[in-house]
Amino acid sequence: MKIKQILFLLALLAGMTLQAQDSIPPVVSNPANNHCFSCHGKRWYTYANQDSSQVIKHKMFKDLIIDTVAYYHNNHKSLACTDCHSSDYNTLPHKSDLKLEPLLACTDCHTDTDDTPPMNFTGITEEFKKSVHATRQNANATCWSCHNPHSYNITTRSKDNLNHVVAYDNSICLECHSGMGKFDILYGDPKSTLIAKHNWLPDPIKHFRNVRCIECHAEIREDVLVAHNIRPKEEAIRKCTQCHSSDSRLKYSLYKYQLAQEISEKGVLSSIVSNRDFAIGTNPSPLLNLISLLIFASAIGGVAIHSIIRIMKK
Numbered sequence: 001m002k003i004k005q006i007l008f009l010l011a012l013l014a015g016m017t018l019q020a021q022d023s024i025p026p027v028v029s030n031p032a033n034n035h036c037f038s039c040h041g042k043r044w045y046t047y048a049n050q051d052s053s054q055v056i057k058h059k060m061f062k063d064l065i066i067d068t069v070a071y072y073h074n075n076h077k078s079l080a081c082t083d084c085h086s087s088d089y090n091t092l093p094h095k096s097d098l099k100l101e102p103l104l105a106c107t108d109c110h111t112d113t114d115d116t117p118p119m120n121f122t123g124i125t126e127e128f129k130k131s132v133h134a135t136r137q138n139a140n141a142t143c144w145s146c147h148n149p150h151s152y153n154i155t156t157r158s159k160d161n162l163n164h165v166v167a168y169d170n171s172i173c174l175e176c177h178s179g180m181g182k183f184d185i186l187y188g189d190p191k192s193t194l195i196a197k198h199n200w201l202p203d204p205i206k207h208f209r210n211v212r213c214i215e216c217h218a219e220i221r222e223d224v225l226v227a228h229n230i231r232p233k234e235e236a237i238r239k240c241t242q243c244h245s246s247d248s249r250l251k252y253s254l255y256k257y258q259l260a261q262e263i264s265e266k267g268v269l270s271s272i273v274s275n276r277d278f279a280i281g282t283n284p285s286p287l288l289n290l291i292s293l294l295i296f297a298s299a300i301g302g303v304a305i306h307s308i309i310r311i312m313k314k
Contacts, residue, residue, distance in 0.1 A: 029072055032080040035090065041068045047093065070151040084149070106143050119225050127221055127229035146172050162254070166212050169226070173213040200238070212254060215243070220252050227253060 039045035043065065046057045071077060081089070084104055088095060110121045128134055133141040143149075153168070178194055198204040216237040218227035242249050 029068075030078070030080055032082070033071075036081045037066065037068050040064055040066045066150050074151045074153045076149060076152070103142065103144060120223050123221060123224040124226075124228050127219070127224055127227065131218075131228060131230040132232050133230055146175070163209075166210060166254070169212045169214070170208065177213075211243075211250070215250060215253055220249060222252060 039060065043060055044057055045060050046055050048054070049056050086098060086101055088098055105125075107121050107125055110119070112120060112122055128143075133145070174194075194208075195204050198207070201207050214227045214230070217230055217233075219229040219231055220227055221229065237243070237249070248255075
């Protein structure tokens with residue numbers, strides 16, 4: 001069972017990577033960052049000892065290594081390192097007090113008046129402060145606890161990339177909650193395993209592949225693009241009908257922008273006929289939906305014509 005869990009998690013992350021590579025644009029580097037990446041983009045760095053005139057080689061601390069390829073494909077790729085970090089980092093060796101430099105938050109740069117998608121950073125901040133990630137004792141969680149500023153790559157939600165959105169968003173949760181080490185080390189729960197804790201679901205793996213963790217574990221707020229108010233496990237959604245129903249909560253979260261796009265492209269009637277948001281993980285055929293609608297319309301029409309003929313013969 002443990003091998004199956006590991007293989008599933010690796011396949012999920014691999015699928016996310018492959019889908020992301022299909023839409024990766026050409027790398028455009030920022031020359032201003034070359035100075036920083038000459039050390040922080042490598043596993044080893046060198047410097048000259050001014051006293052002995054020797055060249056010293058050290059291994060870079062892994063948390064300070066930046067994946068330059070991921071950086072130039074992330075949402076912050078146009079920024080220079082010193083746009084967020086002190087310009088004093090341009091001086092080598094770095095001053096020791098720079099380690100105490102406060103980290104910027106999303107709202108230090110992003111405002112709700114930016115020409116960006118309707119993220120509602122103010123609402124996200126309010127929701128995050130109410131979540132277990134912020135209120136849990138000794139949590140010390142920040143935006144960067146889940147969103148790596150050097151590789152974060154949010155994509156527009158649409159009907160064409162839902163699988164990628166699910167894989168990418170769930171991979172953020174899996175960084176800690178995969179039951180493969182990190183969560184156990186942080187919170188001392190050696191028995192924590194993702195699938196075991198969700199074995200009450202009819203098919204946990206199918207759910208993991210087709211819906212995000214936050215669909216069941218976060219409180220939905222309609223004016224926030226992505227839910228950030230993660231609730232305690234006791235408040236997680238456990239009723240099938242809350243998703244598998246005509247008033248599915250997925251209509252207000254994962255499928256919210258898919259429905260809006262379908263209505264814009266095909267009209268309200270076509271969106272209702274397709275009705276894809278009520279069955280998780282299915283691939284309905286639009287042709288079969290149309291045939292079913294025609295059969296239903298024919299039956300109603302036949303009954304109506306038969307009734308009219310009988311009335312006329314009386």
